[in-house]
Amino acid sequence: GAGVSQSPSNKVTEKGKDVELRCDPISGHTALYWYRQSLGQGLEFLIYFQGNSAPDKSGLPSDRFSxxxxxxxxxxLTIQRTQQEDSAVYLCASSLGGSTTDTQYFGPGTRLTVL
Amino acid sequence: AQSVTQLDSQVPVFEEAPVELRCNYSSSVSVYLFWYVQYPNQGLQLLLKYLSGSTLVKGINGFEAEFNKSQTSFHLRKPSVHISDTAEYFCAGMDSNYQLIWGAGTKLIIKP
Known part of the structure; x- marks a missing residue:
């Protein structure tokens, strides 16, 4: 398909393990975002890539996230030494241009459960 | 603090009735405002956005929102809802770093 894809769709891991979440943006989109959505809360910005510029990492909650x-x-998106509070849905989005007012197209998300 | 507040976590409404989903933003949030919708088992998609110009913004599926600067609101409305509008709706604004900050979402529940 032509949309944003993410894998895996679900990931269950044990506390202390590392996990890697993958995002394939829409072809040709220069901007890519990662968000985290915890239960009952809105999306939390994590990191933003735009072209070849240095990424905006201002939303990463700790140095375990990269x-x-x-x-x-x-x-x-890599989470090292996972903690139970990392359990959430991790969403990836891409947009065509460099302006953050551009429409963002979202993937279906990866549901991470840390036991 | 920069924030976007959606006052209702759930809004039940009868089919074909009008609906309003409320969104307020803090004055420190820029006036770039968005509504996204997440249908069951689907990814988020843009419903409409306000960047400038007319304060009444029309979006997909018959939804519209009105930007009200004095009340720092950006409420979403539809005159007649359909069962297919069942979804979770998210309001978002842009912070000083030009990143989106999001409300907690409102689940629209359509009663037959």
């Missing part, structure tokens, strides 16, 4: 975007396309 993300990279290879070749301006696929992105991986």
């Amino acid at each position: 993300a990279e975007r290879t070749g301006g396309s696929v992105s991986t």
Whole structure:
């Protein structure tokens, strides 16, 4: 399909393990966002990539969280030494241009459960 | 603090009745405002956005929202809802770093 895809759709892990979440943005979209959605709460911004510029990491909650975007396309969000409070749905979105007023297109999310 | 507040976590309404989903933003949030919708088992999609110009913004599926600067509100309305409008609706604004900040969402429940 032509939309944003994320994998896995569900991930269950044990406390202390590392996890990697993947996002494939829409082809040609230069901007990519990661958000976290905890139960009963709105989306929380994590990180933003725009083209070849340095990413905006201002939303990452701790140094256990990191993300990279290879070749301006696929992105991986890594959470090291997972904690139970990391349990949430992790959403990826992409947009065509560099303005954050551009429409963001969202993937279906990865539901992370830390036991 | 920058915030977007959705006052209702759930709004039940009868089919074909009008609906209003409320959204207020703090004055420190920029006046770029958005409504996104998440249908069951689907990803978020943009419903409408206000960037500038007319304060009444029309979106997809018959929804509209009105930007009210004096009341710092951006309420979403539809004159007649359908069962297919069952979804969760999220209001968002832009912070000083040009990132979206989101309300907690409102679940629209359509009663037959």
